[in-house]
Amino acid sequence: MEISPELLQKKILIIDDAASxxxxxxxxxREAGFTHVFDAPDGSEALLLxxxxxxxxxxxxxxxxxxxxxxxxKAVREDPKLSAPPWIMLTSSSEGGKVKEAIQxxxxxxxxxxxxxxxxxxxxVSKLS
Numbered sequence: 001m002e003i004s005p006e007l008l009q010k011k012i013l014i015i016d017d018a019a020s021x022x023x024x025x026x027x028x029x030r031e032a033g034f035t036h037v038f039d040a041p042d043g044s045e046a047l048l049l050x051x052x053x054x055x056x057x058x059x060x061x062x063x064x065x066x067x068x069x070x071x072x073x074k075a076v077r078e079d080p081k082l083s084a085p086p087w088i089m090l091t092s093s094s095e096g097g098k099v100k101e102a103i104q105x106x107x108x109x110x111x112x113x114x115x116x117x118x119x120x121x122x123x124x125v126s127k128l129s
Contacts, residue, residue, distance in 0.1 A: 001121060003033055007128045010056035014039040015046045015072065016090065017064045021113070025059060028117045029124065043067030047075060047082075055085045057127045059111075059120075062091040062098070070102055077106065086127035090115070 012034055014025045022039040029037045038053065040046040042064055049055075058076075060069040067075070069089055077084045088109040089102060099110065109123055 043072035
C-alpha cells in the first residue's frame with residue numbers, strides 16, 4: 001500500500017494495557033513507514049500525552065483497567081482543550097451491545113483482535129485521509 005509522505009508524518013497514539021500488543025502495533029505501523037507513533041498503557045496516561053501532543057488518530061483497546069476505551073473516548077470528546085481525533089477501537093469482542101453503545105458515542109471504526117497487519121494499516125490510513 002502506497003502511503004503519502006504527508007500521512008506518514010501524522011501522530012498516532014496506541015492505548016492498550018497489554019505491553020506486547022502496544023509493541024506489536026507500533027512495529028506494524030513503523031514498518032508501514034509511520035514515524036510518530038506513541039503509546040500509553042492506560043487512559044490516564046493517554047490523556048496526559050494528548051494534552052502535550054496533538055494526536056491525529058487513536059488506536060485504543062476497549063477493555064482496560066481503570067478507564068475503558070469508551071470512557072477515554074468520551075473524556076477526550078468532552079475536553080474542549082483536546083481536539084477529538086479519529087478513533088479506532090480494538091476489541092476481542094464483537095458483542096452487539098458494546099458495538100451499539102460505541103456507535104452511539106461516536107466511534108465508527110473497530111478492529112477485532114487478533115487483527116491482520118494490513119487491515120490495521122488500511123484503517124489508520126483511511127482515518128488520516
